[in-house]
Amino acid sequence: MFERCSLRVRRWWQLTETWRLIDLEYRDNPFLNLAVEEAIPRMVGEGKAPNTVRLWHNSNTIVIGCFQSALLEVDFDACKETGTTVVRRFTGGGAVYHDAGNLNYAISLKKSHPLVPESDLQLVFQKLSEGTVQGLRSLGVQAEFQPINDIQVNGRKVSGAAGSIRWGAIFHHGCILVSSDLAILGKVLNVPKIKLAEKNVASVQKRVTTVRNELGRDVSTREVQTAIVHGIEASYRVRLEEDELSKEELALAEDLYLSKYRRPEWNLKP
Amino acid sequence: MMGSLRAYDYKAAGGKLVRVRLTEEEGKVKSVQISGDFFLLPEDSLPTLEKMLEGTALQESDLRKVIGRFFETGHVQSLGVSGDDLVRALLSASEEMVAAD
Numbered sequence: 291m292f293e294r295c296s297l298r299v300r301r302w303w304q305l306t307e308t309w310r311l312i313d314l315e316y317r318d319n320p321f322l323n324l325a326v327e328e329a330i331p332r333m334v335g336e337g338k339a340p341n342t343v344r345l346w347h348n349s350n351t352i353v354i355g356c357f358q359s360a361l362l363e364v365d366f367d368a369c370k371e372t373g374t375t376v377v378r379r380f381t382g383g384g385a386v387y388h389d390a391g392n393l394n395y396a397i398s399l400k401k402s403h404p405l406v407p408e409s410d411l412q413l414v415f416q417k418l419s420e421g422t423v424q425g426l427r428s429l430g431v432q433a434e435f436q437p438i439n440d441i442q443v444n445g446r447k448v449s450g451a452a453g454s455i456r457w458g459a460i461f462h463h464g465c466i467l468v469s470s471d472l473a474i475l476g477k478v479l480n481v482p483k484i485k486l487a488e489k490n491v492a493s494v495q496k497r498v499t500t501v502r503n504e505l506g507r508d509v510s511t512r513e514v515q516t517a518i519v520h521g522i523e524a525s526y527r528v529r530l531e532e533d534e535l536s537k538e539e540l541a542l543a544e545d546l547y548l549s550k551y552r553r554p555e556w557n558l559k560p
Numbered sequence: 561m562m563g564s565l566r567a568y569d570y571k572a573a574g575g576k577l578v579r580v581r582l583t584e585e586e587g588k589v590k591s592v593q594i595s596g597d598f599f600l601l602p603e604d605s606l607p608t609l610e611k612m613l614e615g616t617a618l619q620e621s622d623l624r625k626v627i628g629r630f631f632e633t634g635h636v637q638s639l640g641v642s643g644d645d646l647v648r649a650l651l652s653a654s655e656e657m658v659a660a661d
Contacts, residue, residue, distance in 0.1 A: 356603050359595040362579055382639075384576075384597030411599055411639045438575060438599075438640050455601055482569050482577060560593075 310339070311519065311530040315346035317390070320377045321557075323348055325547035326535070327463065328380050331398040333539050335458030341403065343522060343530055344396040345515050348388035350374040352478055353465075355383040355452060360558045368477040378557045381463065383439060383452035385479050391469035391500070393511040395422065395518055399460045405526060406460050414453045415439045418462035422449060425521025426466070429514065431504045441466075446499035466518070468511045469502040563590040568656045570649035572598065576640030580653035589613045592650070598641035605634050609646075618654040623647045 312330070316322040323346060333339035350373055354363055363385045364376050374387075388394065397418050399405065406414050419435045426433035426441070426448070433449075436442040441449035441464070451464035475498070502509050519530055535543070550556050563585035570578045576598035583590040592613050600606055609630045616626050627643045630636060 355597055357595055357600065357606055358597060359579065359593070362595065380603065382597070382599035382603065409601075409637070411601060411637060452599070454603065456603070482579075 306527050306529055307341070308529045308531050309522075310342040310533045312342055312344040312533065312535060313346065314344070314535055315348075317347050317349050320348045320351040320353070320375050320388070321551040322543070322547050324353070324377050324379055325551045326539075326543045327396055328546050328551075329539050329543035330396065330535070331454075331459040331461040332457045332542060333536070334398040334400055335456070337400070337458075339398075339536065339539060341400060341528075342396075342398045343519075344394075344398075345518065346394050346396075347390055347392065347511065348394065349390060350474065351388045352376045352385055353388055354378050354385040356380055357382050358385060359560055361560045362482075363480055365478055365480050372474050372478060374474070374478050376557055377551065378559065379452065379463075381452035381454050381461070384450065386450055386465050387470065387475040387478060388465060389470050389474070391467070391471065391502075391511065393466045393468050393514050393518070394463065395466070396461070396463035397421075397522075401455065401458045401460055403460060409455050411453060411455060412438065414455065414460055414462050415451055418453070418460075419449075419451055419464070421522030421525040422464060422466065422518055423521070424525045425514070425518035426501065428521060429501065429505065429509070429517050431501055443499055443504050446497060448499050448501065448504070466514060467498060467500040468509060468514050469500055472498060472500065566653045566656050568649060568653035570645065570652055572641040572645035572649075574598070574640040574642065574645070578641055578645055578649040580649045582650065582653050584618060584654060587618055589616050589618060589650075594646070594649075596641070599639040600641075601637040602634075605630070605636050608634060613650070618650065620647060620651060623650050 330342050406417050423433045423435055433441050433443055439451045440447050449464050449466045453462040563583035566582050566584055568580050572578055577596045579595045582592040592610050612626050612630055616622050624647050627646050631643055
């Protein structure tokens with residue numbers, strides 16, 4: 291009996307791999323935040339960095355998908371009024387609003403990782419949302435993955451994800467609405483009428499929710515962060531170990547910041 | 561000669577939005593901008609598609625041929641939007657003179 295148990299423990303231990311946990315963020319510089327977001331999977335793909343989870347925040351920012359038109363998606367007057375910055379990410383998907391009540395997570399794995407052995411983006415979203423779903427459930431939020439790329443609670447979106455398979459890496463990132471200001475979110479995004487009609491609701495505020503709304507109490511992004519870390523560890527049988535970016539990663543992030551993310555030509559493409 | 565501007569927001573069967581802004585000249589695409597909240601891999605393939613569409617007749621069979629070639633030769637993977645959606649979005653845009661939204 292004892293031997294069987296110890297064998298199981300040993301097998302569990304052997305299956306467990308260690309991923310790097312990064313909490314580097316530049317809250318007041320969303321352009322640099324997005325540059326770091328790209329630098330990590332590039333280095334993971336090249337084999338110069340280990341599999342990595344990053345948790346981070348932005349101050350008031352609209353992050354638009356790489357295929358979106360800034361002119362069509364963003365209400366620039368409302369952005370000016372509310373002090374909201376617009377930045378484009380390197381992944382597809384829709385525009386999201388970030389503020390201090392929003393927790394962002396990003397998972398970068400070497401391509402062909404056993405969790406997502408095939409180059410299938412839908413599978414990436416499904417598998418790499420599991421840790422977040424589990425983390426939210428541990429807090430008491432009845433979260434469910436909703437294809438293509440959402441996590442919902444009772445039909446309302448609490449987290450949206452985007453991702454890519456490139457540079458030899460699998461990349462998945464998402465934002466979790468913890469206690470975000472949904473009123474500003476409703477103002478700064480031009481959600482096309484056709485999209486709202488299809489969801490059968492009158493405004494963006496009515497089709498999203500926050501962790502705070504669902505729990506009916508104040509909750510910090512730190513509390514959610516701890517739950518997500520545990521959710522990821524349990525879902526994927528990994529240990530997350532806090533570490534820092536290498537000098538090479540920081541240099542790459544700075545290059546990307548200067549050549550791409552701080553430039554209006556990239557962020558505000560019509 | 562100036563082409564006429566056409567615009568259409570098309571809701572793809574996969575749930576994502578395809579926003580087409582195109583200039584038409586003599587029944588053909590003069591230039592086109594495709595945007596939206598869909599996913600395409602590789603990401604830098606979209607400008608290639610826009611370029612490939614220039615000069616294409618706004619007819620279903622012609623559009624289908626070009627878009628099929630785009631997916632095949634570029635080894636493009638899409639999520640939330642299909643080649644069929646792109647064809648329909650372009651055809652819908654070609655019938656719309658007034659900008660959507």
